[in-house]
Amino acid sequence: MTAPEPVIATRDVRVELGGSRILDGIDLTVTAGEWVAVIGPNGAGKSTLLNAVSGLVPATGDVRLFGRDVRRMRHRDRARVLASVAQSPIVPPGITVLDYALLGRTPYLPRFGRESRADLEVVRDVLVRLELLDFADRVLVTLSGGELQRVFLARALAQQTRLLLLDEPTSALDIGHQQDVLDLVDDLRHDHELTVLTTMHDLSTAGAYADRVVLLAGGRVVAEGTPREVITEEVLATHYQARVRVIDADDRPVVVPVRTR
Ligand code: ADP
Ligand code: MG
Numbered sequence: 001m002t003a004p005e006p007v008i009a010t011r012d013v014r015v016e017l018g019g020s021r022i023l024d025g026i027d028l029t030v031t032a033g034e035w036v037a038v039i040g041p042n043g044a045g046k047s048t049l050l051n052a053v054s055g056l057v058p059a060t061g062d063v064r065l066f067g068r069d070v071r072r073m074r075h076r077d078r079a080r081v082l083a084s085v086a087q088s089p090i091v092p093p094g095i096t097v098l099d100y101a102l103l104g105r106t107p108y109l110p111r112f113g114r115e116s117r118a119d120l121e122v123v124r125d126v127l128v129r130l131e132l133l134d135f136a137d138r139v140l141v142t143l144s145g146g147e148l149q150r151v152f153l154a155r156a157l158a159q160q161t162r163l164l165l166l167d168e169p170t171s172a173l174d175i176g177h178q179q180d181v182l183d184l185v186d187d188l189r190h191d192h193e194l195t196v197l198t199t200m201h202d203l204s205t206a207g208a209y210a211d212r213v214v215l216l217a218g219g220r221v222v223a224e225g226t227p228r229e230v231i232t233e234e235v236l237a238t239h240y241q242a243r244v245r246v247i248d249a250d251d252r253p254v255v256v257p258v259r260t261r
Helices: 046-053 076-083 095-106 115-131 145-158 176-191 203-209 233-240
Strands: 007-015 020-030 035-039 060-065 081-086 163-167 194-197 212-218 220-226 246-250 253-258
Touching: 007 046, 020 046, 020 220, 035 046, 035 203, 046 060, 046 163, 046 194, 076 081, 076 095, 081 145, 095 115, 095 145, 115 145, 145 163, 145 176, 163 176, 163 212, 176 194, 176 203, 203 253, 212 233, 220 233, 233 246
Parallel strands: 035 194, 035 212, 081 163, 163 194
Antiparallel strands: 007 020, 007 060, 212 220, 246 253
């Protein structure tokens, strides 16, 4: 029996932007149901890697989603297999939460067609799960940062894809909403064999949720493995120039900054 196609497979991916090499030699494989967190210092290339995986930046090398070359996929087909939330999505003026979340159903609508009752049901369920139903008629620009971040996620979840790419999905959320959102993503992963690739700012959070961690620095993968293998005092000192203690909590690393001056 042959092994199933990985959900994401990149080979020797290289990205150049504005005349600089931003990513180099990226080989990344993510299998069905896995949660992989990309970590790394500011400017390491994390967002660019997510954009390369979704075919949004020109890259050389190979990027395959479910075995298909992402650059050969039609926009609509790609949007049925991959949903992503950018680090700072554009907030369209005047649009309500409900209408924004309904955009997630676009890849399923007939050409020139309207959303069906079933599409509205999907969106309603997502809004309920993200505690956004009371906000359905609010205009996006009136929301707080944390509410907005959940609305962006709602649009992506409404796409009902098997692959979710999230670029720092919890950076604007308080600690309770962080846990709610990440637990929800984890539940979806178990219920629907969702595969998750996310960048994470907070290393303890990355370590708490991801099966595997990929550390980028200077556009290259410099460490990869379980959270405990990658999130260590030595690795963080080398690649973040950070002075930290790493404490073990149920086999998951917890990172505590240490003040030395
Ligand atoms: P991260 O998400 O890890 O903070 P990014 O992927 O956003 O890093 O950016 C990696 C590097 O690429 C940064 O130095 C950034 O300034 C640079 N970069 C990103 N986009 C462009 C662009 N369009 N033109 C030139 N440089 C870019
Ligand atoms: Mg980024």
